Amino acid sequence: MLRRDFIGASGALLVGAGLVSGRTKAAAIPEASSMAEATTQAPLIPSSGPDYNPVVTLNGWTLPWRMTADGWKEFHLVAEPVEREIAPGMVARLWGYNGQSPGPTIEAVEGDKVRIFVTNRLPEHTTVHWHGMLLPSGMDGVGGLSQPPIKPGETFAYEYVLRKSGTFMYHPHADETFQMAMGMMGSFVVHPKDPAFMRVDRDFVLLTGAYDIDPGAYVPKIATMTDFNIWTWNSRAFPGIDPLVVAKGDRVRVRMGNLSMTNHPIHMHGYSFEVTCTDGGWVKESARWPEVTIDLPVGAMRAFEFDADAEGDWAIHCHKSHHTMNAMGHSVRTYIGVDQAEIARKVGQLVPGFMPMGSTGGAAMAGMRMPTPDNTLPMMTGEGPFGSVEMGGMFSVVKVREGLARGDYKDPGWYRNPPGTVAYKVEAPAVAAGSNGAVAAAAPATRAGRDPRMMTMNVQARRRTIGMRAQDMRDMPMGDTKR
Numbered sequence: 371m372l373r374r375d376f377i378g379a380s381g382a383l384l385v386g387a388g389l390v391s392g393r394t395k396a397a398a399i400p401e402a403s404s405m406a407e408a409t410t411q412a413p414l415i416p417s418s419g420p421d422y423n424p425v426v427t428l429n430g431w432t433l434p435w436r437m438t439a440d441g442w443k444e445f446h447l448v449a450e451p452v453e454r455e456i457a458p459g460m461v462a463r464l465w466g467y468n469g470q471s472p473g474p475t476i477e478a479v480e481g482d483k484v485r486i487f488v489t490n491r492l493p494e495h496t497t498v499h500w501h502g503m504l505l506p507s508g509m510d511g512v513g514g515l516s517q518p519p520i521k522p523g524e525t526f527a528y529e530y531v532l533r534k535s536g537t538f539m540y541h542p543h544a545d546e547t548f549q550m551a552m553g554m555m556g557s558f559v560v561h562p563k564d565p566a567f568m569r570v571d572r573d574f575v576l577l578t579g580a581y582d583i584d585p586g587a588y589v590p591k592i593a594t595m596t597d598f599n600i601w602t603w604n605s606r607a608f609p610g611i612d613p614l615v616v617a618k619g620d621r622v623r624v625r626m627g628n629l630s631m632t633n634h635p636i637h638m639h640g641y642s643f644e645v646t647c648t649d650g651g652w653v654k655e656s657a658r659w660p661e662v663t664i665d666l667p668v669g670a671m672r673a674f675e676f677d678a679d680a681e682g683d684w685a686i687h688c689h690k691s692h693h694t695m696n697a698m699g700h701s702v703r704t705y706i707g708v709d710q711a712e713i714a715r716k717v718g719q720l721v722p723g724f725m726p727m728g729s730t731g732g733a734a735m736a737g738m739r740m741p742t743p744d745n746t747l748p749m750m751t752g753e754g755p756f757g758s759v760e761m762g763g764m765f766s767v768v769k770v771r772e773g774l775a776r777g778d779y780k781d782p783g784w785y786r787n788p789p790g791t792v793a794y795k796v797e798a799p800a801v802a803a804g805s806n807g808a809v810a811a812a813a814p815a816t817r818a819g820r821d822p823r824m825m826t827m828n829v830q831a832r833r834r835t836i837g838m839r840a841q842d843m844r845d846m847p848m849g850d851t852k853r
C-alpha cells in the first residue's frame with residue numbers, strides 16, 4: 371500500500387500549485403512514504419528550500435517532503451497500527467505513523483510554510499498536536515477544543531508558518547493516554563534560518579518511551595501508569611538501540627524528548643555538556659551550565675551539546691537504574707546474604723530444574739541462558755568487549771573515533787583502548803566474599819533462607835526464565851512447591 375518512491379526533498383513535483391491555505395483538495399495529497407526498518411537511517415539532505423544540517427533519528431528516519439510551486443512544504447503522516455521490533459527477539463504491536471513507532475522525524479526550517487496531511491488508519495479517531503509550536507489556535511490539534519477529531523479513514527491538513535527554530539514533538543491529542551501508550555509520537559525539528567546559527571556537526575534526536583508488555587505478549591497494557599517494564603529510546607531497548615557514532619573533534623547535539631509517564635535523568639559518560647535548547651527555544655549562552663546528567667521531564671525536550679574531544683566508547687543512559695533493565699518485575703524479593711543451598715536441595719527433590727537466585731546479587735542473571743517465553747527480552751544483557759554489559763532499556767554507547775568521514779554513522783565496532791589505559795587486575799591474595807560480615811549479619815534474610823515459602827521457582831514446569839526475567843517472579847507461586 372505505502373511505497374518509498376516518494377519524491378523526497380527534491381521539490382520536483384508541483385502538485386498543489388496555486389492552492390491557498392485551508393483549501394487543499396484530495397487530489398493534491400502527497401503520497402505517504404513508509405519505513406519498515408528499525409535501524410538508524412541516513413540523514414535526509416535537503417535539496418530544495420533553505421539549507422540545513424539534517425538530524426539523525428536514532429533507530430528512525432526523517433519524513434520526505436515536497437515543495438509546492440507556491441512555497442508550501444508538504445508532508446503526509448499516516449496514523450496506523452505498526453509492528454515495531456523493540457530489540458532482536460521482541461516485537462511489539464503498536465500504533466504509530468508511516469510504518470513506525472515513533473513516527474518519522476519532521477524537519478523543516480524557520481520561516482517555512484508547512485502543510486501536514488494526516489490520514490487516520492487507526493480503528494478510532496485521532497488528532498495531531500504540534501508540541502511547542504507557535505501556531506494558530508485552530509492548528510493546535512486538540513480534539514474537541516481546536517478541531518473535530520479525525521475519524522478513521524479521514525485526512526486532515528494542518529497548515530502554519532514555522533515561527534521559531536528548535537526541538538519539538540508531535541503526538542495525538544485525542545484519546546491521548548491510550549494512543550501515546552501505544553507508541554504514537556514523533557520528533558519535529560525546526561532548523562534555524564541562518565545555517566551558521568547553533569551549527570553542529572552531528573545532530574541526533576530521539577524520544578523516550580515506556581511500555582508495559584508482559585513476556586510473551588505483543589500489545590502494551592495501555593492503562594499502566596507507573597509499572598512499565600520496557601523502557602525505550604525511539605521504541606527500541608538496549609541492545610536494540612544503535613550507537614551514537616561521532617567523529618573526534620565534532621560538535622555534537624543530542625535532542626531528547628519525553629512522552630513517557632515519568633522523568634528520565636539522562637547521563638553521559640566521558641564528557642560534560644550543556645543544555646542548549648528546550649522545546650521552549652534556544653538557551654542563551656549566559657544561561658547555560660555544565661552537567662553530566664540532565665533531567666528530561668515528562669512532556670519536554672532537552673537538547674545538549676558537547677565537543678567530542680575524547681575518543682572512546684562512552685555509555686549514555688537513563689540514570690534510573692530500573693530504566694536500564696528489560697522485562698523487569700518490581701515485586702522481586704531480596705535474597706542477598708541468604709544461604710539457599712538447603713532450600714535448593716529440598717525443592718530440587720520435588721521440582722527438577724529448581725534454581726534459586728539472588729544470594730550474591732543480581733549479576734548472575736546476565737549470564738543465565740534459560741528457557742524463556744517467546745517475544746521478550748533478557749533483563750540485563752548486551753555483549754561488550756569485556757563480557758556482558760548487564761544493561762537493557764534506555765542505554766546506548768556514544769562511539770567517538772578519530773578520522774570518521776563526515777556523514778559516516780556506521781558502527782565502528784568496539785574502541786581499542788591504548789595500551790596501559792584499561793583498569794587491570796592486581797596480583798594479590800584472594801579475599802573471601804562478604805568477609806567483613808556485613809551481609810551475613812542480615813539475620814531476617816538468613817532465617818528466610820530456610821523458609822520454603824520465600825522461594826519456590828519451578829523453571830521447567832512453566833518454561834519461564836527465573837534469573838533473566840524477574841518479570842515472571844510476580845506471577846510465580848510463592849509457597850507452593852507442588853506445581
Ligand SMILES: [Cu+2]
Pocket residue numbers: 601633634635688689690693764
Ligand atoms: Cu528513565
